[in-house]
Amino acid sequence: MKILHLDTNHPLLWDSLETAGFENFEEYQSSKETVEKTLHHYEGLVVRSRFPIDATFLEAGKNLKFIARVGAGLENIDIPYAKKMGIKLISAPEGNRNAVGEHCLGMLLSLFNKLSKADREIRNGHWNREANRGLELDGKTVGIIGYGNMGQSFAKKLQGFDCTVFCHDIKEGVGNQYATQVSLRTLQEMADVVSLHTPLTPLTNGMVSKEFIGQFKKPFWLLNTARGKSVVTADLVDALRQGKILGAGLDVLEFEKSSFESLFSEEMPDSLKELLAMENVLLTPHVAGWTVESKEKLARTIVEKIIDAFGSNPSIKTT
Numbered sequence: 001m002k003i004l005h006l007d008t009n010h011p012l013l014w015d016s017l018e019t020a021g022f023e024n025f026e027e028y029q030s031s032k033e034t035v036e037k038t039l040h041h042y043e044g045l046v047v048r049s050r051f052p053i054d055a056t057f058l059e060a061g062k063n064l065k066f067i068a069r070v071g072a073g074l075e076n077i078d079i080p081y082a083k084k085m086g087i088k089l090i091s092a093p094e095g096n097r098n099a100v101g102e103h104c105l106g107m108l109l110s111l112f113n114k115l116s117k118a119d120r121e122i123r124n125g126h127w128n129r130e131a132n133r134g135l136e137l138d139g140k141t142v143g144i145i146g147y148g149n150m151g152q153s154f155a156k157k158l159q160g161f162d163c164t165v166f167c168h169d170i171k172e173g174v175g176n177q178y179a180t181q182v183s184l185r186t187l188q189e190m191a192d193v194v195s196l197h198t199p200l201t202p203l204t205n206g207m208v209s210k211e212f213i214g215q216f217k218k219p220f221w222l223l224n225t226a227r228g229k230s231v232v233t234a235d236l237v238d239a240l241r242q243g244k245i246l247g248a249g250l251d252v253l254e255f256e257k258s259s260f261e262s263l264f265s266e267e268m269p270d271s272l273k274e275l276l277a278m279e280n281v282l283l284t285p286h287v288a289g290w291t292v293e294s295k296e297k298l299a300r301t302i303v304e305k306i307i308d309a310f311g312s313n314p315s316i317k318t319t
Contacts, residue, residue, distance in 0.1 A: 001065070001310060003044035006035065006051075009070050013046070013299035020303070020312040036060040044310075046070065046302065052258060053077040058085055066090055066309065068302050072097075072149065072289065073227070075200045076258060090305045093149040095298030096289030100225050101153030103288035104195055107223055107249030110282055112137060117279050137161045143191030146198035146226065147174045147181070150289075154195055155179040166190060170203070189217045200227040210235040219246050225288035228252035234271040240278055247280035251288040 002023045005014065014024050025042070027035050032051045039045075039061040046068045047053065053067060055078050064087050067077060072093035082089055110116060113134035121128055140163045144151045147167040155165050155178035167179035168187045175181030187194075194216075198204045208222070208231040222245050224231055233254045239245040255263050255272055275281055 001043045002041060003046060004035075004039070004042040005046045007046075007048040007070070009046070009048070010295045010299035012296055013070070013303055016300075016303040017306065020307050022306075032057065039064070044068070044306070047076075049076050049258065049261075053082070055081045058082055058087070061087075066306065068092075068306060070095075070298050070302055073199050075227070088309060090302060090309070092298045092301035092305070095301040096291070096294035097149040097153040098297075099291040099294040100150045100197075100288045101157045102291075103251065103284070104154045104223055104225055104249075105157045107225075107251070107282055107284070108137065108193060108195075108221070111221060111247045111249050111280070116282055137163050139163065140192040141166065141190045142193040142195065143168065143187040143220075144179060144195050144197060145169075145184075145187070146196060146204075147171075147179065148197065150225070151195070151197035152176065152178060154197065164190075185215075188215045191216065191220050192218070193221045193223065195223040196226040196230055198226050198230060200229055204230045206230070206232050208232060208236065210238065213239045213244055216244070219244055221246050222248045223250075224248070225251040228254045228256050228286075233269070233275060237271050237274050237278075240275075240280065247282075249282045251284045252286050253283075256286065 002025060003017060005024060005026045006028070008028055018024055022044070036057055039057070040063055042061065043063055043065045045061065045064055045066070048070050053076060058064070058078060058081050064085070066088040067082065068090040069077070070092060072091055074089055074091050077089065079089065114132045118132040138161060142158060142163055142165050144155055144165065144167040147169040151167060155167065158165050159178060165179040166182045166187050167175055168182060168184050196208070204227070206229065213235060222236070231254060236245065236248065240248065253263065253272070255269065257263070
């Protein structure tokens with residue numbers, strides 16, 4: 001089976017597939033249009049997020065048996081069309097869930113204790129103790145929206161902090177020993193902290209809006225390590241300015257390119273300019289799941305799932 005790799009990944013992925021009998025090929029720099037011309041030669045495709053895998057691209061890959069994304073989400077792939085063509089879709093949320101859980105906890109503790117602000121002030125010669133008095137997580141209520149791999153990892157990390165953890169998910173019966181599943185209304189009534197762990201879908205696109213924020217009973221802290229487009233930046237800025245949201249830890253932004261590799265190149269929106277100037281906002285460049293360890297775990301997970309689906313020494317031939 002011939003596999004085309006569109007992005008660089010941990011060498012374990014390439015080497016393990018080769019050992020298992022697959023043939024590896026790479027197109028790390030070629031344009032989408034160039035790749036489409038030769039895509040019919042391959043049965044497998046390994047991607048991250050370099051460009052959208054749309055219907056036109058899938059049509060060119062008439063012999064594709066699977067697409068493996070080295071990451072958690074599949075929103076960059078036309079899922080219904082891929083399924084129509086009988087293409088198996090593989091992702092690896094297990095590979096970076098621990099990294100995301102740790103990143104969320106780090107962001108929350110940093111926000112509560114004003115670590116970024118205090119560090120910056122000291123470097124500028126200011127020793128402001130009272131202005132940097134922190135908060136404790138003990139006794140707070142954390143609401144997790146989306147309770148899959150990432151949400152559960154964060155909930156597990158919160159054990160030992162003597163805080164209450166609620167989760168909300170469109171699936172029933174996902175609560176466990178780390179979080180009690182509740183309705184969205186209950187979460188909005190109780191939460192001191194809200195952490196997003198949802199995929200980007202029509203339901204979650206623009207979910208955190210003025211209306212959504214207005215339904216919370218008390219001001220809260222917001223964490224987003226999921227997808228940037230789930231939060232309406234202009235509404236978030238208004239809520240931060242009004243004190244409805246006390247602070248935000250954002251690993252993702254509404255204005256990221258679909259590849260997640262950079263912000264949009266056009267002129268920066270006013271809402272983003274204002275967000276970047278706020279001291280109670282902590283930002284990272286979509287790296288919550290981007291650790292040394294997760295890079296290997298993602299690769300290993302993808303390899304295991306491909307071999308589980310197609311076996312070692314695969315013999316599917318291109319027609």
